[in-house]
Amino acid sequence: MxxxxxxxxxxxxxxxxxxxxxxxxxxxxxxxxxxxxxxxxxxxxxxxxxxxxxxxxxxxxxxxxxxxxxxxxxxxxxxxxxxxxxxxxxxxxxxxxGPADPEAGRRRSEALELHRQAAWYYHCLLKKTPKDHSVWAYLTQRQIPESAVESFHLGYAPAPDSGLGAHLRKKGFAPETLERYSLYRGRREFFRGRLIFPIFRQDKKAVGLGGRLFQEKDSGPKYLNSPESEIFKKGELFYGMHLAKTEIRKRNQVLLVEGYLDVLTLHLHGFGHAVAPLGTALTAAQGKALQRLDAEIVLLFDGDKAGREAGLRALEILLSQGVAPQAVHLENGEDPDSLLRRHGRLVFEKKLQERRNLLEELIDKSSAALPRGSVELEKKGRTARKLLELIEKIPDSIVQNLYRRRLAEAFDMPEDWLRGIRAKKKPQQAAVVPPPERPWLPEEEILFEIWLKFPALRAEIQQALDAEEFSSEAALEISRAFWELAKNEPYGTPAQYLQVVPESLLCYLTALTVKSNGFEEVGLAKMAMNQALARLKARRLREPLRTVKAMSNFDALNLIHEKVQALAAVTKVK
Ligand SMILES: [Zn+2]
CATH class of the missing domain: 3.90.580.10 (Zinc finger, CHC2-type domain)
Incomplete structure (x- = not known):
């Protein structure tokens, strides 16, 4: 291992x-x-x-x-x-x-190196391409300056073959490897004739490529992405996240757009907190990743039917993660990229200010669209049910109820009509549980805390106490593991010592490392340590005393006398 x-x-x-x-x-x-x-x-x-x-x-x-x-x-x-x-x-x-599967590890690092090389190769080709070439004309028309070509590491794969295959083979990659990651399909280059958008993980390593056609005359799908692989999980990544993270944290907001070019244009205009899913609908894993950002999520999807539908799917995913996204509505045929290029930053900023809670807006719009005073009750019922299904995705029951009331008001229905429509779900298990009772003595806990925090005091604890002298099974599991690790790592870090703790006992010890009233100063820690050691010794001495009490012969009396004196000696330490 x-x-x-x-x-x-x-x-x-x-x-x-x-x-x-x-x-x-x-x-x-x-x-x-x-x-x-x-x-x-x-x-x-x-x-x-x-x-x-x-x-x-x-x-x-x-x-x-x-x-x-x-x-x-x-x-x-x-x-x-x-x-x-x-x-x-x-x-x-x-x-x-030798990790668990050395072959898998080798393949992953080979794949990373392959994509690093490919992204770099295409990037260099683009930079070497004369500025009067159609690919630069396209970039100019999209108002993408060279600085963005650099920061997003854009590239170009000239048709019919850029020479990437020959380059990579020279670097030692087998033809099968190029095929496996779809840089080539047979003898044809996969991304030929396309503008290349390398896709980076958060640690800024290229894990896949996206390619976009840029000339009207070209045939084929407008966008192509690398296929899924051990390093390229489309459902978990966002385009632009490796650059957006800092800005997202600063603004406490993330802009979710549909296309790579939207991300680029937004970043160029000072909205560096924009990211896009990789050409697919938002997945649950991506929803979870967005929820973890703990920032306001603003959907900025295209103003066409496909964009609205993508927005609805994203809403559903995010609601089930407990996040109610905001949305900005764009005119039909408009996308963030075109809006910014045509109207500039200020108009866009104003649009962004007009963002609304998407679910609320959906409720309002749906009720407004209902035929007034009509007899189309079925339509009203169906619409209400659809919205209710969305609302019931929300994990927090209070929030759910607030939206339910909102729906009832907007649709002019009594609220209890909107209850119990779907089969009752199992009540959600309460996430917050009372702290579990410690599986050892308070004195032992003090020693564990000091052990983790003050490596210099470990030897003293070991001199005073044997690993086998702890009171409970749980405490013994810890002491044996700690004493063992201390043979080689007497000054190991707390994180290192936690590595040898059984998972079921981990939480007791991590609590000790972060609690606010813990020992932080070595002098106090040492006093507490001596006190805890003395109490443990006293406790151990009292045990045999109880057994000899039953005896009445001279030996027993002698033994008692001995023990009492020893006990007096150690308790004096207090
Ligand atoms: Zn928690």
């Missing part, structure tokens, strides 16, 4: 606060950061990250751990999978020590 050095190197290179910050909006709170928990629904933040200890803990649902635990829990990955993903990000090689 993975060596301790590799894991440590990954943990050191990937900042936990930064990494979690990509999924959860974190705010500084004292020494820690707080945000809305990605593992349960909540309105006020109980999810805490400690930058000092590289640990996280949620006081609502009691999940916690280190960097690896976070990614495992978030994406349902196994430990080796999480390590591989983070190793890739950290630029740490874990292949040589």
């Amino acid at each position: 993975f060596s301790e050095e590799q894991l440590t190197e990954i943990r050191e290179r990937v900042s936990l606060v930064e990494f979690i910050g990509e999924y959860v909006q974190l705010k500084k709170a004292g020494k820690n950061y707080k945000g809305l928990c990605p593992f349960h629904q909540e309105k006020s933040p109980s999810f805490t990250v400690s930058p000092d200890r590289d640990t996280f803990h949620c006081f609502g649902c009691h999940s916690g751990g280190n960097l690896f635990h976070f990614l495992m829990k978030l994406e349902g990955l196994s430990f080796p999978e999480a390590v591989e993903r983070l190793a890739e990000r950290a630029g740490v090689s874990v292949d040589s020590h």
Whole structure:
């Protein structure tokens, strides 16, 4: 498996606060950061990250751990999978020590290198193409300056063959590899004659390509994307997210558009918080990713029928994630790109100000569209039911009720008509649970806390106490694992020690690393440690005393005398 050095190197290179910050909006709170928990629904933040200890803990649902635990829990990955993903990000090689599936790891890094090379090759070709060429004419017509060609790494694949295949073969890639990732289909170049939009993950690695035809005379689909692969999951990625993240956080808002060119134009006009799904309808995974941004979501879809339908689907997905998106309505035939190019930034900004809660607007518009005072009751009923189905996607029952009332008012119906229409669903399990009772003594908990936080005191704890001297099964599991790791890593970090803790016990320890009234100062910690050790010793001495009490011979009396003196000696430490 993975060596301790590799894991440590990954943990050191990937900042936990930064990494979690990509999924959860974190705010500084004292020494820690707080945000809305990605593992349960909540309105006020109980999810805490400690930058000092590289640990996280949620006081609502009691999940916690280190960097690896976070990614495992978030994406349902196994430990080796999480390590591989983070190793890739950290630029740490874990292949040589044999991860779970070395072949899969090798293929992933080969695929990444392949797409890096291909994106770079196409990009260089575009830059080498003379400015009077039709591809530059197209870019000029779309008002895309060279700076955007750079920042979005745009490229060009001249027809009939750009020479990419020969270039990649020279770099050592087999023809089958080019075929597998659809850079070539047979002997034909897949993206020939297209403007190339490389698609990047959040760590700015190219994982796929998009190609757009740019001349009227060309035939074929306007857009083509790389096929799904182990590195290219269309349903999880957004075009432009690698550039938009900072701006999204700054504005606390994300603009969701349909096309790559919309993203480009918006970024160029100062709306750097625009992203687009990859040519498909919004997926549940993307909805979840948007929800995790914890920012206002504004849909800016094209003003045609397809755009409106895409907006409706996005609404459904987002509502089931507990997010009510805003929407800006564009005229029929208009898209964000054309609007900006024709009317400029100010008009666009004004449009953006006019955004409305999409579900509310839908309710209003539907009721306004109903024939007034007519007998078309069936139509009214059907429309109400459709809207109600949308409303029932909302996980929060209070919010659901607020929309239900809104619908009842708009449709002039008693609210209870809008209840119990669909089969009663199982009540949602309450996400916030009371903290579980600690499975060990309070003194033992103090020692665990000090162990995690003060590496310098570990040796003293070990001298005073054997790993086998802990009281409960749970405590023994921890002490044995800690004592074992301490043989090689006496000064290991808290995150490192959490790695050897069984998952079921993790939350008790992560809570200790982030709690606000914990030990932060070594002098106080040392006093608390001595006190806890003395109490544990005393407790252990009292045990045999109880058994000898039953005896009445001289030996027993002697033994009692001995024990009482020992007990007096250690309790004096208090
Ligand atoms: Zn939680």
